[in-house]
Amino acid sequence: MELWYTENHTDNVRFSMKVKKQLYSHKSPFQQIDIFETEEFGKLLTIDGLVMITEKDEFIYHDMIVHVPMATNMDIKNVLVIGAGDGGTVRELTRYKTIEKIDMVEIDELVVKACKKYIPQTASKLDDKRVNLYFEDGIKFVEGKENMYDLIIVDSTDPIGPGEGLFTNEFYNNCFKALTEKGILVNQNESPYYDRDAKEMIRAHKKIKNIFPICEAYQYNIPTYPSGHWLFGFASKKLHPVKDLDKDKWNSLGLKTKYYNTDIHVGSFMLPTYVKDMFKNGIK
Numbered sequence: 001m002e003l004w005y006t007e008n009h010t011d012n013v014r015f016s017m018k019v020k021k022q023l024y025s026h027k028s029p030f031q032q033i034d035i036f037e038t039e040e041f042g043k044l045l046t047i048d049g050l051v052m053i054t055e056k057d058e059f060i061y062h063d064m065i066v067h068v069p070m071a072t073n074m075d076i077k078n079v080l081v082i083g084a085g086d087g088g089t090v091r092e093l094t095r096y097k098t099i100e101k102i103d104m105v106e107i108d109e110l111v112v113k114a115c116k117k118y119i120p121q122t123a124s125k126l127d128d129k130r131v132n133l134y135f136e137d138g139i140k141f142v143e144g145k146e147n148m149y150d151l152i153i154v155d156s157t158d159p160i161g162p163g164e165g166l167f168t169n170e171f172y173n174n175c176f177k178a179l180t181e182k183g184i185l186v187n188q189n190e191s192p193y194y195d196r197d198a199k200e201m202i203r204a205h206k207k208i209k210n211i212f213p214i215c216e217a218y219q220y221n222i223p224t225y226p227s228g229h230w231l232f233g234f235a236s237k238k239l240h241p242v243k244d245l246d247k248d249k250w251n252s253l254g255l256k257t258k259y260y261n262t263d264i265h266v267g268s269f270m271l272p273t274y275v276k277d278m279f280k281n282g283i284k
Contacts, residue, residue, distance in 0.1 A: 005036055005044065007051055009226035010194050017041055017224075023118050028110040035118045041224060043119045045086055047111070051224045053086050055121050062122070063260035064220040064268065065232055066092035069151050069184045071250040071265055072234075072241050076150040077101070080178065082138035084155035085111030087123035094125040095255055102131045103149075109135040139171055145178040152179060154187040167204050172211050176237070185235040189217055192275045193227035198283055201231060205279055208235045216241055217279070218268040220259070231275075242269055
């Protein structure tokens with residue numbers, strides 16, 4: 001008997017992976033968490049039936065969510081990560097010796113526990129001495145904080161369930177206040193390809209653009225996400241992700257990456273025409 005994991009990308013499109021076995025399944029107070037061992041992609045983490053990470057392509061996501069802001073501001077010392085229970089974002093951040101503190105706020109402790117046990121590839125650095133884990137609501141955590149973080153990374157699920165509040169005006173305003181003078185916000189910004197994802201992409205971008213003086217989007221290609229074409233948002237009070245990129249300084253660190261480099265950093269902000277049109281005119 002063959003076992004397959006299938007995710008519905010739309011009502012008319014499905015994506016499947018052949019499964020060797022299921023390693024973990026638990027319904028927390030917040031969501032359904034499952035981990036599978038697949039034939040092609042290694043370990044697979046799903047939440048509420050949607051792919052979060054796989055061992056084979058997680059490096060793409062985590063390289064781009066972390067190294068783009070870090071190469072834009074090489075003086076980042078204090079970081080807030082919201083979500084990111086698999087640990088991959090924190091793993092990449094801990095590679096920077098200049099970072100002094102990483103506060104990670106994950107609403108669901110069971111995601112972290114499951115990944116520590118079954119996917120150490122991403123969760124291996126959650127015990128770093130600079131990392132402070134908070135198992136609470138990231139939306140409430142950021143309230144009332146001012147001038148505390150040089151970088152906020154919102155490594156969230158889609159805007160449904162526990163992740164819905166991470167796409168609101170109030171939340172983005174609180175992030176703005178919590179950032180320092182040269183602070184950067186990076187957020188998971190959905191995909192332009194299928195209409196449902198594109199609507200959320202446009203909605204989040206418009207809200208952030210109304211709050212931050214600098215607001216851009218950048219793209220990456222990841223095989224296991226719907227369509228494979230996804231975006232992150234980059235917002236800042238002062239720093240532009242391309243104009244303020246310090247290529248020489250970042251390259252001098254000698255960090256070995258599998259996806260990110262300073263050329264792709266610049267190129268990722270060069271968006272296709274249809275995406276530019278969506279940001280300008282919406283979906284037609």
